[in-house]
Structures are given as structure tokens and as C-alpha cells.
Amino acid sequence: MNVEPIPLRPNTKRQENERIILKAAEKVFAEAGYGGATMQLIADVAGRPKANIHYYFQTKEQLYRRVVDRIFKIWLQAADAFDGAKGPAEGIGAYIDAKMEISRKHPHGSKVWASEVMHGAPIIQDYLEVKLVEWTKDRAEAIQNWIDQGLMDPISPRHLLYMLWATTQHYADFGHQVETLNGGAPLTDAQWQEAKASVKMIVLKGIGVPR
Amino acid sequence: MNVEPIPLRPNTKRQENERIILKAAEKVFAEAGYGGATMQLIADVAGRPKANIHYYFQTKEQLYRRVVDRIFKIWLQAADAFDGAKGPAEGIGAYIDAKMEISRKHPHGSKVWASEVMHGAPIIQDYLEVKLVEWTKDRAEAIQNWIDQGLMDPISPRHLLYMLWATTQHYADFGHQVETLNGGAPLTDAQWQEAKASVKMIVLKGIGVPR
DNA sequence: CATAGTTTTGACCATATGGTCAGGAAACCC
């Protein structure tokens, strides 16, 4: 007579299985989009029958939401690089490094997030309206402070943030295009370093931060 | 006994109907992704029964390919701004303007392209491998020439191009996010101008082009 | 008006999809 099949007290087995499924789901959602992803395919990638996926995640949407949740947390974590910095050179430089690292290590997640936003954020609109608005406001103010202190040129903080997001995430979201233009091979370590350095150099010089 | 229902000689009625359907399809593909888009929804948006869509475009994939075709042509056209420029200030500045204008006028198309590439370009991989590779090579060489002539800093042409693409397309692909962060309202004319000016200012200064 | 070509669409079909469920297998606990 158990109406709620999900136990309140999570045990280790459950956590481990959810982890495996979430990883598979992230990959499939990234490669096929929400609409194109099928529970069957996620099950195949996770190496277990479809009904098992539904045992841990009742609906496709719930599973998707959990995937997006995870991405958003990682995304926000990169903000730590921003905070506590003494000036734009340190803060923005570290932020670029952090976001480039995310693009490299979590390309699937980045794509899922991009897809979600591109399609109007049907699932995570509340995140955008609350957490992201707040996050952006805080960082824009920090940048404005740096401007007021004469540490950088008076540019629009918001458009600078957009440029940082766009440029760093490009290496994940458009990774396939970058790879194709790289002769079909993934970027090497050295090429990632070059990418990071290029972005930092152009942006920091572009906003008038001395090196 | 006509095996091929599509006539070789296109008449005006056909062209007009295809135009209407392509427009509807672009919107639906952009908002739902290839997998999430349904022929029924495209038909509804185009204001005609589903069978009529299938009369003009035999399969979903054919319709999709036609949509992507159109985007890619527009995308390449922006290159005209690049060519014939005397230096980076003119060439890159005009290119940014052109691409920002595309983001503003064809946000759906930009999203379809982004989705396609993000999912591994299953349909248009041949475009990437031939036309885009060629296009990129030419422009990278042009940039390298400018560098060699001392007209700009010695940065990696490829990473500069990626930054230009990412930044300009962000306003289309992530338009929903930008709008949400703008208090839920689309960018005004003035805000678009500010966006363009910010991007141009940061990039041009960032690559050492005097203004 | 007759004929040929083109366009339109309601009804239909095979398949794929998200989701359910009953019943069995483990795992855990006293």
C-alpha cells in the first residue's frame, strides 16, 4: 500500500544508480535534445531496461529537470572565481578560466543548458527569473564598482557578461564545429591553453585592464 | 503515371506556399528542436492541414534541410562585410554589425543552426566540412595578413573568429535569457545599438585596432 | 467545354513513445 515508491531516506545503492542514469541522460539529452531524446535510448546508454529508468525517475520531465539542476549548480559555482577578486584582471581572468574548464569537462551539460534556454526555458524559467537575475545583478554591480574605481574602461557590465558566457560556452556548445574546423580532431591541451589565453587577452585588453 | 509529384518547373503558387511553410517550419524547429518539432505543429502554424505540408515537402528531414539551407546562405552572406575591407577596423567592425543584424532579424534561423551544430550536425556535416572550412580558412588568412601588416595584435585568427561568432549569435540563440535578464522585455533599438557598440569596442580594442 | 496538370485534404496505417503494473528477486533486519 505504498503510494510513494521513492523512499525518503536515500540509500547508497539508489544514489549510485541515479548517478549512472543521470550521466547517461545528460549525454542523450545533449546529443538529441529533449524532444529527440527517448527513454529507451537513455536506458540503452545506461545499460539497463527502460522500466528501471522509470523506477528511479517517474517521468521524462523529472529526469530532465534533475539533469538541468546539476548543470545549473556547476554553472553557478564558476562564480566563485569571480568573487573575492581584488580587481578585474584577477576576477574576470579567473572566471574565464573556470568557464573554459567547464566547457571542456562538461560539454554535455553545457549543451543541455543551451538547448533548454534556446527553446524558451520551458522547464527552468523560474531559475532564470530568480537565481540568474540575482546572480547577474550582483556581478554587474561588482563590475560597475571596478569601473568606478578606474580599474577598467566604462563598458556595459551586462554586455561584457554576455560576451564572457557566449565565448566560453562556444567551445562546448559548438564543440563539434570547432572540432570540424580543427581538421576533425578535438582540441589538444595546448590548443585549449591557446583558446583560454586568446579569450583572456582579447577581453582584458578590450576592457582596458593592464596586464 | 507520374512518379515524381514535384514538378520541375516551379510556378509562383508553389513558391509562395513553400515560403509560408518554410517560415512556419523555421519557427517550430527553432522553438522545439528537430526531435521536438512535429509536422502537425508546423502545419498548424502554417495554417493548413498536415497532408498539405507533405505535398510540398515529402519528409520531415527534407523540410528541415531546406530550412537549414536557407540559414546557411544568410550566414555566409554576412561574410561580404568582411571582404573588400581595407583593414580590421572596417572589416571586423562591419562583420560584427552584419552578424548582430542577423541575430536580430533571423533569431529563429540562428537557433536552428545552433541546434543542428550542437547535436553533431547530423544533417549538414558536409557543409561544415567543405564550405565552412573553406570560408574559415580564407578569413583566417585575411586576418593573418592584417597582423603581418601590423594593423592589429598577433592573436590567433581562429579564436578571434570563434569569439565573433559566439558573441554575436548569443543575442539570438540565448535571446530568451537576455530578454529575461532585461526584465522580460525584448531589447529596444537603443539597447541593440549599445550591444553592438559594446561588442565592437571590446573586440577592436582587444585586438589592438586603433579607433 | 474538354482535357491535362496541379493542388488540396480527410481518412487511414504502421510504428515508436512515454508510461504502467504485477509479480518475482534481492537485500536488510530482527
Place this chain on the structure above:
DNA sequence: GGGTTTCCTGACCATATGGTCAAAACTATG
């Protein structure tokens, strides 16, 4: 070992989807 909870999954279902088709309606033209 007995009882309870958690885990697992093959079989199944209702629905949605891409696509087909034949017959009707429309159009152009001689």
C-alpha cells in the same frame, strides 16, 4: 527463518507521430 522493504523487469497500453493515398477540387490552356 520470517517479515519487510527495496529493487528489478517483461509484458502491456493508450496515444502521438511521420507518412500514405485516393478522390475531389481547382487551374490553365487549347
